[in-house]
Amino acid sequence: MNLHGPDEPVFLPMGFRWSATKAGIKASGRSDVALAEAPLGASAAAMFTRNRVAAAPLKVGREHLRKSKGRVRAVLVNAGNANCATGAPGVLAAEQSCAALGAALEAAPQFIIPSSTGIIGVPLPVEKLIAAIPPVVAGRGDGVDSLKAFATAIMTTDTRMKMASTEFAAGRKKVCVAGVCKGSGMIHPNMATMLVYLFTDLDAEPKQLQGELRAAVDPTFHAISVDGDTSTNDTVLLLASAASKVKLSDGGVAKKFAEALRGVCASLAEQIVRDGEGAQHLVRLRIAGAKSVKEARTIACSIATSPLVKTAWAGCDPNWGRILSSVGKSGVAVDPAKIDIYFGPQQVCRKGTAHPFDEKQAHEYLKQAEYEIRVELARGKSSLEFLTCDLSEEYVHINADYST
């Protein structure tokens, strides 16, 4: 698969238009409203946060997808305000913005999906958002610059734009899959959320798309952790324009599409972890020999959310005891006497006890910007790769910074 990252040419799916503008919602004055428009009849699939405190746009988006039976004409995103913990007025504000955009695009409100990211608990300045609709609609374009403008406007504490794309052949035709996202520390002071927008020109029904999305998200966005917090606004949305005239049900297409979608999601997920607040190291945790992928994920999460493990990583400290202890507290009935741990090429723990290793070499290995830690459980045949990062003083500094 030829996968392009954020700095390479984009495989641009046909049928979409993107745009962005400044509505004055971000305190910085940067672009903060983004629009993605799909053609009439485009299919959608979505996954939302499992946090019980779901923001107003998520409630409205879920309801719209139900009413429209998974058809979407446009997505309207604002950054700078999460429209979360805003009660009934928040829901009304999300509805009003959808109605206003729908009117501009000659679409009923249920074909519009709203998204918000930013401060929690502050009323959405809906009048600013609605005032931005005419310019953002007027600015629509189907080129790379328009998609990049979209990807830039949705950023909050992200230090860089996040984008990935790929294509695959289906007979003489081509199908493109492109995605953009935001999310750096999962949540920053008052700033919330991972938002992911995926676009393809494949022809697929909403129900088929939903299955594909779930399968792609599980090993990617569900296998990363920056700080273990689940935001109130997390959203992954996949839109399919059908403009390629290739059907998901065509011979051999489903497999290629699944691979392409997963590839784009994996790249975006990795970009999020790399941009983690204060992160100095991208850590590839490989959990092997688990009884199930679910079990491997439970263990990976236990390691990746341990402040002791994450601070050891910040200090490039080859402290395998903390990793072993995190495996032990995961709740999985592991047998410590069977656990092996490796820092890249070096084994550091064998059958639950110290394995002689070169500490200096391990320290140098852990100084790298990116490295791998492997935990072998010897319980079964399932494995998982999980991406995470260290917990630095800079993370605390960013998140403890009190500014009102």
Next chain:
Amino acid sequence: MNLHGPDEPVFLPMGFRWSATKAGIKASGRSDVALAEAPLGASAAAMFTRNRVAAAPLKVGREHLRKSKGRVRAVLVNAGNANCATGAPGVLAAEQSCAALGAALEAAPQFIIPSSTGIIGVPLPVEKLIAAIPPVVAGRGDGVDSLKAFATAIMTTDTRMKMASTEFAAGRKKVCVAGVCKGSGMIHPNMATMLVYLFTDLDAEPKQLQGELRAAVDPTFHAISVDGDTSTNDTVLLLASAASKVKLSDGGVAKKFAEALRGVCASLAEQIVRDGEGAQHLVRLRIAGAKSVKEARTIACSIATSPLVKTAWAGCDPNWGRILSSVGKSGVAVDPAKIDIYFGPQQVCRKGTAHPFDEKQAHEYLKQAEYEIRVELARGKSSLEFLTCDLSEEYVHINADYST
């Protein structure tokens, strides 16, 4: 209840002797071996870590309590080495040290409980521990200084000795309950563990004591969190000498004892959180209106382990949105639209949305060394007080410090 803290006179239970010495296990050269001796036939109750990676002394201690049917003559503690992830040699080392102390006290090894705290994955220098037995036995005393020497020798990263005691009357007799513990950051670089030793001169059977211990630990040591990590060596041990000649089954004694034991445990638990690594604030989380205490604890843990909440506390930031979001991600089926949040006297969130409050006053409130945050769920009648602390840059600094 007249409860004495670490700097006040100690209510000293009769029948015990304590001692401490230097075995050269701590790199600092400070005292690192502690002995507590109970009279023949003393009863014991114990609770050990739920971490699957349990250290060798815990395995040996469990087995000894089973063999002795809950009778204990002595506890031998070493600090500086956790004897964890040390395999079969670690278990043998713990056994050998029990046998050596047993021989010195004319007791079978199953009447000795071993405890260790310190670095994980390094073989216990058992010869140093065994060499320390004659001097530590020779140094036994039944006075306050001896108990304080015990409490000091078990410290690792603790910045202060932790001790609490109380007494109650039973007719003309008196019963004392005293406790000492160690544990500052749950785990420090390679240093592990909360160890708690409780002594009483009550007369009670091991089985009765176990029930009393469980009831006292649940609202105290099970309701605190420094960094959310569960150590491999966590131990709470209660010894009863019967020297007061007051029986637990005597009229009115059970209730008084339960109160006294809980008071001592609560004081020790609070001392641990106050001494949390890098902690600047002691936070009393009160979760009210839960359907059960278990549910309240789940929510308290979700708040108390969120890096975003804890870093906001480090910055004295009245960020109630992060607290609300942590309640939402706890897994409990809360209704966000019913949640109220208070910072001390000020309400900051009402029915899941912003409640107007004086930000400056809230910021000043959160600058205090100790304060209260109340979350009301309006789901039921259960409540819980949970103690935790902030996550400071100092915590990261302490735990990222790489030194080999």
